Amino acid sequence: MSEPASHSASISLSREPGYWAGRFMAMASPCEVLIEQATEPLARRIVDAAAACAWRIERKFSRYRADSVVHMINSNAGRAVALDAESAALIEFGATLTQMSEGRFDITSGVLRKVWTFDGGSVVPTQAQIDAVMSCVGWRHVEWRNPVLRLQPGMQIDLGGIGKEYAVDQAAARVEDIAPGCSCLINFGGDVVVRNPRQDGQPWRVGIEAWGREGTAVRLVHLNRGGLATSGDSRRFVLHQGRRYSHIIDALTGWPVPDAPHSITVAADTCTQAGTLTTLAMLRGRDCEQFLRESGARYWIQLSREQSE
Known part of the structure; x- marks a missing residue:
């Protein structure tokens, strides 16, 4: 095409x-x-x-496009979705990085952009604001049986x-x-x-x-x-x-x-x-x-x- x-x-x-x-x-x-x-x-x-x-x-x-696979996954949080081979391979790679980093890297951590904006400004969120978002962060909460993925309600993935x-x-x-x-x-x-x-x-x-x-x-x-x-x-x-x-x-x-x-x-x-x-x-x-x-x-x-x- x-x-x-x-x-x-x-x-x-x-x-x-x-x-x-x-x-x-x-x-x-x-x-x-x-x-x-x-x-x-x-x-x-x-x-x-x-x-x-x-x-x-x-x-x-892209997480910014309404027609992307990432948007589809995030919009279906709470429901299982079956992914194509390429998308599943990237999710699997993200899961491997999470394991290698002992959880410090996590493709579900993109929701933290709700409280963090790295634009050269001076605003730092409070611990309470971070804690509220952290309830939606953690690969351990994700159900992943390649190629089927299910996020918990409120969770999102970000492959950026x-x-x-x-x-x-x-x-x-x-x-x-x-x-x-x-x-x-x-x-x-x-x-x-x-x-x-x-x-x-x-x-x-x-x-x-x-x-x-x-x-x-x-x-x-x-x-x-x-x-x-x-x-x-x-x-x-x-x-x-x-x-x-x-x-x-x-x-x-x-x-x-x-x-x-x-x-x-x-x-x-x-x-x-x-x-x-x-x-x-x-x-x-x-x-x-x-x-x-x-x-x-x-x-x-x-x-x-x-x-x-």
């Missing part, structure tokens, strides 16, 4: 030194696809396919914590089907994947944005293949009485993770794997680096001011 004309018209394609660059918006993020050694028609086909993949996943799993990395990997797989062996860098809002090395042997270079300095790279990461994901509080936070609260919430407490660094970037075999490691590391707060060292992955941490002093 082709994308609506309004979507297709929003894709740009330009020739840069050594590669084609396609750009579009998806999942509230700027997205780009860099393509080496391709004709213009092939480059356009690749970018169109990556954008269509991003828009399809956004349409299917895993959806973008999944979309990047799916787009890369689609591009590989269209142009096997073509070296592309796919970047959806800072979540990145490269499937094949460049022909000249040079890596793709990806900048890690310096905290507090939008558009400025604090480090360049060289990627020949694999995924890169970053988690941080540069744009989503609350600043209250001199204290900065990150949007990374511990689902066990309903409060932002204490002593978390400003950002963590991880390189792994896929973007989904990299995103998993950044999430699990962030949820460990001050112990994040020990976890990352033990994982064996490449990582880069930007500490908060208090941690660096």
